[in-house]
Amino acid sequence: MIPSNPQNNQSAPGRAPVWQHELRQAFTRPHELLAFLGLDPATPALRAASLRDFPLRVPRGFAARMRKGDPRDPLFLQVWPAPQEDETAPGYVIDAVGDLHRVRGAGLIHKYRGRVLLVATGACAVHCRYCFRRHFPYSEQLAARERWAPALAEIAADPGIEEVILSGGDPLSLSDDKLAELVGALDAIPQLKRLRIHTRQPVVLPERIDERLLAWLDTTRLQTVFVLHANHARELDASVAEALQPLRRRGIPLLNQAVLLRGVNDDVESLATLSERLFECGVLPYYLHLLDRVQGAAHFDLPEPRAQELMRMLSSRLPGYLVPKLVREIAGEPAKTWINWQDGISPQAD
The missing domain is CATH 3.20.20.70 (Aldolase class I)
Incomplete structure (x- = not known):
């Protein structure tokens, strides 16, 4: 479990806060997240989208709440760059809310x-x-x-x-x-x-x-x-x-x-x-x-x-x-x- 008591989240004077350290450790490479979760990168459904315009970023503490080995885990699905992202769908636009x-x-x-x-x-x-x-x-x-x-x-x-x-x-x-x-x-x-x-x-x-x-x-x-x-x-x-x-x-x-x-x-x-x-x-x-x-x-x-x-x-x-x-x-x-x-x-x- 990640300690989250504010008293436990303090860094030594002059050092960056704990949350910034955790943020620097976030997963940013798809293959590393898959390895952490025990998922096979050769699975067609787990081919990553291009990530050219919207890269991957997942804190390790959040990834730890995902079920290992489950490509349908609801937390994983929210952050995984599925190949469908590269497809164009009618009615889906750049500025969706104006x-x-x-x-x-x-x-x-x-x-x-x-x-x-x-x-x-x-x-x-x-x-x-x-x-x-x-x-x-x-x-x-x-x-x-x-x-x-x-x-x-x-x-x-x-x-x-x-x-x-x-x-x-x-x-x-x-x-x-x-x-x-x-x-x-x-x-x-x-x-x-x-x-x-x-x-x-x-x-x-x-x-x-x-x-x-x-x-x-x-x-x-x-x-x-x-x-x-x-x-x-x-x-x-x-x-x-x-x-x-x-x-x-x-x-x-x-x-x-x-x-x-x-x-x-x-x-x-x-x-x-x-x-x-x-x-x-x-x-x-x-x-x-x-x-x-x-x-x-x-x-x-x-x-x-x-x-x-x-x-x-x-x-x-x-x-x-x-x-x-x-x-x-x-x-x-x-x-x-x-x-x-x-x-x-x-x-x-x-």
């Missing part, structure tokens, strides 16, 4: 009323193969440290913006010094009320929740919300549950966004177990996204009627607070689009 049409400045995306998204970094601890930003031009649209000023000025000049969403990539890929500086600058904008952090790192790299991170979180006046990303209950082992405890003790709301993925969680048992395990870890199921139709990810997609059927079964099995909202993001729409799955039933709303 981000590039809503960019206001360096890394600032304004889609929805009252809140803006700040692309703080292009780096992630893990490269999920269904990522809707796998083709995003991070080199052109990034609120890097030397380019924060224009984005912050845009936010300050718009009194209707009350919430900033830190995204990426994964914003927790930034060092704590940089994050503290950025959040301090956001603190100084009077109309801002909330800070939302969209991150997968506490799930795939629980060492990231350490004392340095908690220190700058303790200094902000902004109401802070963490939106995590887990798609399967086996992602949430004891190290993840332990890592989330300091956030819970600080009263920080923890929400989860999952993506409905073929072969990963496209059955009611997987979805129900995920919701229950999230709640055990102090996290509320928030959204279940239909796949964003990004080029290279068509093999993960499910028909909408199947998603609706799964939600009906899930609703009949779980209390209402454990049933996530089924949504799709449609480019140009003013909010997430809720997918109606209640026709013909009367789900409980307890």
